[in-house]
Amino acid sequence: MNYRGESADVIVIGAGHAGCEAALASARLGKKTMVFTVNMDSIAMMPCNPNIGGSSKGHLVKEIDALGGEMGRNIDKTYIQSRMLNTGKGPAVYSLRVQADKSAYSKTMKHTLENTENLYIIQDEIVKIITQDGVIKGVVSENGGIYEAKVVIIATGTYLNARCLCGEVITESGPNGLKSAKALRSSLEELGIKMYRFKTGTPARIDKRTVDFSKMAVQDGDEKITPFSFENEDKDISREQIPCYLTYTNEETHEIIRKNLSRSPLYAGVIEGTGTRYCPSIEDKIVRFSDKDRHQVFVEPEGEFTNEMYVQGMSTSLPEEVQKQMYRTIPGLENCRFMRTGYAIEYDCIDATMLKLSLEFKNIKGLFSAGQFNGSSGYEEAAAQGIIAGINASMYIDDKEPFIIDRSEGYIGVLIDDLVTKGTQEPYRMMTSRAEYRLLLRQDNADLRLTEKGYQAGLISEERYAKFLRKKELIEEEIKRVNKVVLSPENANSVLRLYKSTEISTGAGLSELIRRPELDYFKLSPTDTGRPQLPSYIQEQVNIQIKYEGYIKRQMLQVNQFKKMEEKLLPETIDYSKISGLRIEARQKLDKIRPENLGHASRITGVSPADISVLLVYLKSLSREA
Template structure:
């Protein structure tokens, strides 16, 4: 096949996982000719580890991807075999949806969705090298000798970059089970001067669903009504809804771990050098680092409607296969289980995300964007969110348009990007609600209100999605306004009593009053979903106003833009550490500068004074 010329592809995306799929989907949906290169197109979005999408903070990311016009929410809704809201008792700010996928369906539907995009072309290829000229990317070279050319390249390599798989004494090259790693590209990035390090993740064993005794486990039923990520999805179940199960490890399980540490590539064999995830540790790490815990909870989850496998969540391990089976058979209901595939650890290369600006473009090579696990994150949702940002910004750059930037106060995606490029990572980064200081504003229910206008502005939200959004927001705003005026003809609602007939809003502000009790006084055209949003907006209005005031107070510092060529070394009052880190990371705003580790509040104050001098008058502009 002949190589593509630069004008044949506006954007090249390397990698077909969640980051690559969202990047390619965004760029192509925005009408930019896009080429997706991946080792095996039939294995796009295979969900190689757990079968879930969403969860605490991650569910908010999926809602935000959907609000911007991305793919993950629609795909998840179409493949969901189990759905539940988490943290419902803790309030709307941390309430999050989690779904389990039918893995084969997710893979098929992701590929089918991409194939519907006229501007997207998919090729099987392993990229080995970047074509760079005068500090700008020009394309890629592949292992089979082909070259493809474009002025915007998005790398979404997942765990494939220099990947190695570990199970006991067995070590083999691989990006994941039965797939080869990308070795040449890792060398190429080092040769270009990128700062790199090794990270590690892992996956648990899979067991035959017909070989376990479910009666010995605690059942976790799915929601009785459809729960959806996307406003574009129809409210029905994708298929039969299946239960999950909970069990606990025990002393026999832990004893087997301790007795076989000498066979562990992480401990006794000392083969793994990469840093593993703090918030998803292996069973070896749990037993050793949390020795005071007599048990650890495990989640037994189906991987598909017709799949024979169960995923043993919380049981990630790289111990030898025979030890894994023995450990499994100490668990309740697993005494006679058959292990269909043993777990393993994977170690891979990442590039320091501090090499990027807030559009996810590298500072070192113009036109080159990084996203997903290449940036040191863990999780499908974090990868997909970065993929959308990188793909959209690559597409916008081809048209000379302003990039997509999401503030920390606008979305978890903004928190994610700002944390990565401003603070960097020294272990796999996972999104947590505690990372978002404005989380009362960044809820599951209002992602569309926050971000759909951004998606529309960049051309990612189509007419159909925009029409539904504008109609729903108009209905909701009218309902909120009416709630403040409509006085109810009662003084008692459930257990709540009022001295005088309350307005609908006054009634809703009582913690014990739920919107379902007020249904007779709500507009007939207000759906159950919008009625729930009405309740949330009214109940937490005071918290929201206080948070918005705090954001306004901090906005001036956040909006003060630092010139790209600002000479930090010329400010003698700055600490040496601040000068070094500011010069290396080149934060775009004063607010971003203040979030860099090692830059003290005094450094920020000094920098602010210098930026407001007449010679830097152009710096004080808003984003």
């Protein structure tokens, strides 16, 4: 017989990276929050790669932190190596990537959840969503509990109806052999939620004691540490780092894979789900890039107190004995021993076009969704959606306007807009190329872009906000000072000669010289006798904002045009079938997506500029009638 459990304001289904951020956000905003997990030891688990950040993903983590989320703080406490990627390019694509101690990361996040006011963790599987007249009422657990709630957030990750595949062996389980959540799918289908099958995978883990590192290139971390959290400075988190190693596959590796392709579930037609384009399995690489005679393989530690090493670049679902054969052809891995075998995992996810930009389902009030369940891939993409869903759960309960980050404000906005507007036919991965305003959306200025919004939402403390305002003030004051400094030839030319820059014959503005490609704020410091003592993060902002001022201004003009389109709201009750001039495809797509504004409509696949012009005329006619 069912028993009635406690009630909550918010129930989060799943305690992965999306679920953790969602639960923390709603609880910190004063809402009684319950988070359900199939296993207490799987909270914030990292079942695949042992790192946080990377190209564009680092931007997401910085933005989560700027809003008051936890991922950046947690990885700053538990990293074992830190590297800034893409430093040979412009600051728009600089991306912080750190190796995590996987066990410490999970335990530290679990500790944070357990000690957050208003937040309660329950080990149980949710098997049914309860609604009444299209409104959320609660959930039912496998153990028979009925929990009432005003909001439910689905963040099932890769657990929903999951199965793992290794050659001919298929196991009905979630990642790392944990329980697959099987029952919820039928409840979601009853609610009219369209489901997809997606696939991801992971490589084998090998015993460190059986690796010959002398045959590999050492990959050390950066000497100067860049924290993920804006609340930390490098001196707060500096530590002795643990190296990674680089090696390569070869023709012998590739030949073993080619001979056994028929035994790969991917090529044998056993796998139903669609895999990620930008993180293919090693067998997929060999087929798709047959012209390459080798592929990079990174051997990375899984933690400080384990011998497990992650073999980045060798994700596979081939049979275990084939995996061992191919791994042992790689320099340094000739005698490697497996601790965990690689596998592919299939799981259920949704068509994200069923969601609003707030991540609430369009047809069910109070039901939100976040993370890989929305069709994305990666810990960072999941966490980014999680914090937005958690904030919006609170906004929904308080009957406030949804909390939305648009494409001009953050990578989080790009991520959610892409998923909700266009949907995805494969696991969606964030990339810098997806952001049209990426010069403005740098990781270094995520706090300057989003901390004000985090404060308004209620996740940024008064103390942190005061420090943030002081930082902005110092940056603005220094930029004003630099713009007034004029250097004489006597002061400047010795430094200009040093950097092979054209010498000056009359006075020149310091800011003008900073903009020269070969110079910057730091190189010119010997010429600037009035320079104040400022923290390095202030100086970096001053340098970037002055050096790229012209480009930034041009992109701001583009953003202003974008904002004008976003401000033209489309009525929720609009009947697209009755708007003459719209093409049939446009009517169908607009009716399905139900865009919130004209800018949103313009990004829908199948809606042309001509269709947008028709909508613009229609909106003008409505305003005249009003």
